[in-house]
Every structure is written in structure tokens, then in C-alpha cells.
Amino acid sequence: SPLNKIPGPWHAKFTSLVLKWHEFRTNRTRYIHDLHLKYGPAVRIAPHEVVFASAAAVKEIYCSGGSGYDKTEFYDMFKVYGRRTMFTTLNKDDHAKRKRILADRYANTNIVRPPSLDGIAERASNFVKRCLHSYAFDCVTHHLFHPHGTDSLLSSKDEEIMLEVTFDDSLQNRLFQYYWPTAHKIFGKILYLFAKPRETPLADNFVLDTCAQTDPSPFTLLNRLQGPNFHLDKLDIAAECLDHMAAGIDTTGDALCFLMWELSQPSSIHYQRKLQAELLAHPASSFDKLRYLDAVVMEGLRCFPAIPMSLPRYVPPGGRTIDGFFLPQGTTVSCQAYSVQRIDRSVFPDPDAFWPERWLENKGDAERKRLFFAFANGGRGCVGKHLALAEMKTLLQAVYSRFTTLPDATMTPRDMEMSDQLISSRPEGQKCLLRFVPMEAAAGK
């Protein structure tokens, strides 16, 4: 096999079992990162699977021809109500058709208009009453369904829907079904005792009911999908909306969670102080005009990308050469943000250190941006990127204009370790408790 020339552990030539073992133990990202540190930016991790961590590989796999290579059947695990959504379409043509319908709803010009942005700002001011995932949930449903969005920051009925999606523990069951579908059919009921399938009835029903509404605001996704020209049936519309709702909760919620945890650590408190100083000096500034806030968010997404894991694609017919290695057609290739954003120390010196100032230097700016992969890249990169950035910056602005955050004494370092899910990661302890000290009180201490 031409893959024999690619560095990697000896067992990767014969079996993917070691890789699967790490996936089931929620540890794929770190396992692959350790292999990159040992073998370099191209590593064979299974008989037909290779991972890369270079800017050239990102460009080739995710951007060539606009949308990069086709997705693998890994994405079948994310079908919604049995339907394919934009995220789960495998080939370019199906993807382009769906994207043409809805992309304008996520354009920055649509996000920063008052009806959309006002909803985010209102939720940011309510945030301290509940939690980050409630905030992300309410913001995304505002954008998808307004005036039929949720209010989980204030209503416990809506909060239950958010908890159902966020505390999903179906990783092992879904991986088992993906790798061994026949065994899953036979032993599914026994497996249920140890590993629960994904069940989100509250969220499923909420989206089905909401999509039956006929008066969503013009800036919403639902309004767009219901348009007369698109001929999407009711289940397709609901599937697309549920997919975006799920995509918008844990990603933004966990990205904020890891970032605010980091800002609250004694080692990073001086960064928090600098952020507060910028916000106090420019109280009327829009979130997208604040340079230090931008640097803090970029560094947060670099160190703690909410989707740190490989995004698998197939090498197209005829094969391709990536980073000097020829790969036959059908080989699974991918990059993971966790490694792409760390591996090149000439671009990111001291890569494990949280250091927002690196984003303020002019020198190396283009290289850093080329290796920034938290939202992926190319035509299949994150369509919700502008919404996510608006949510993150609005919330940080609201919090750090008024409060100092400190870690709660009951938290342990293990609680905040990265725990891989199917594609995103979350804190191992599934909690991140912070103390909010009003700024005047913090200054008096």
C-alpha cells in the first residue's frame, strides 16, 4: 500500500482497534495529537485512514474545488428524523443546493441587524441567572424561530429541553452502531443497559411544533426555509432546524465555558483585567470593534476549539498527494483543529499557553489565520460562525464589564479536562462553576 510510507504506529498498518479503543474512551483527539507530536504532521492512524496537521493539508482537503473532498459515512450518525441536512449531505452537489437556500440567514449582515442582535444582547444581560448552555440555546432558537424561540434562562420548562440535548450520553452506543451495525441490531437491547442511545423527545417535539408556526420573523432560518421557492417538506425543514439548534448549543456553550474558566484562573487573571480595562474604556463600542476582546476569543477558540476532532473526508477518484504522500482514492483523510492550531511552533510559540497577545502582533498574522481551524474551512466550514462570534463577544462584553469571575472552590482540574463526544468535546465533569464578583467589590478586596 502507498500508505506504508506514511509514519505512524506499527499497528495502524493492520488494525483500527487501538483508534476505536480511544474513541470509546472519549480520548480520540488527545491520542491523535500525541501521535502528531511523535510522528509529525502526517500520521497513518488506521489501515485506510491518515490524519494531517499542516496548512497545505487543510487547504487541499477542505478547500480544493471550493468545498474540498466529500464527507464520509461518519456523518450518517448525525441524520435528523432520518433525513439528511446540510451538515450531513456527503457530496458537494447536494450540499451546494441546500446551502444556496439558507446561507444568507447566517451572513454577518443578517446577524448584526437589530432584531437578531437585540435578542442576543437581551439574553446576555440575563445570563448570570443561569448557565452558558441556556444562553447558547436561547440565542440559537431566537435566530432560528423568533418570536417562537426559547427562554431557558428564565423558564425551567425550556431549560429541560436544553439539558436533554447537552447531557446526552449516547457516544458509545452510537459508535457501536456505526462500526458494528449488525451486532447493534442483535444486541441493541442488551447494550441499552450499559450505553444509552440518543433520545431527545423534548427537543424533537419542540422543533416539530415550532416549525408548524406560520409567522416567523423575516431574519430567521425558519422563515427562509418555509419560502415558496424551495419545496422542502415539513420534515426536511424541521430536520434542518433541529440540526442547527443542536449545532448551536454545545459548540458555543462549551467554547465560552472553557474560555471563561481559563480567564478565571490565577495564571490568566491579568488577561481578564486587560479585557475589563478595554471594556470600561469603550463602554459604547460595538463588540466587533474591540481588539482585545477579539484576541481573547480567537485565543479561546485556538486553545479550546469546541469541535477539536477530525472532520473525515474521502480522497477523490484518481487519488491525491498531500504533504508529499500519495493517497489512493477512498482513503479517509482529516485534520483536527486541536492539532492544526498547536503543531507549528514557529506560528504558535508555546502552543499550550493561553496568550491572547499573540493575535495582536502584525507579524505572522497571515500564517496564524491560515492555521486557525476552529470553524473548519472552505465551503463546508461552519455556517454559524458569525452568529457564534456575535454570541460569544456579546456575552463576554456583558459579563466582564460588570464582573470578575473566579473558579468555584469545589471545582477540580479533572472536571475541566477535555472529554470527546462524537465530534465536539465537553468538560469531563460536565460542569464549570464560576463565582461572579461585582467589579466594585472585587476592586475593594
Ligand code: HEM
Ligand atoms: C463556537 C461555536 C462553533 C464552533 C466552534 C463551530 C464549529 C463548526 C465546525 C468545525 C464545522 C465543520 C464540521 C464538519 O465539517 O464536520 C461546523 C459546521 C456547521 N456549523 Fe458550526 N460551530 C459553532 C457554532 C455554530 C452555530 C451557533 C451554528 C448555528 C446555528 C452552527 C451551525 C453549523 C452548521 C449548520 C454546520 C454545517 C455546515 C455545512 O455542512 O455546510 N455552528 N461548525
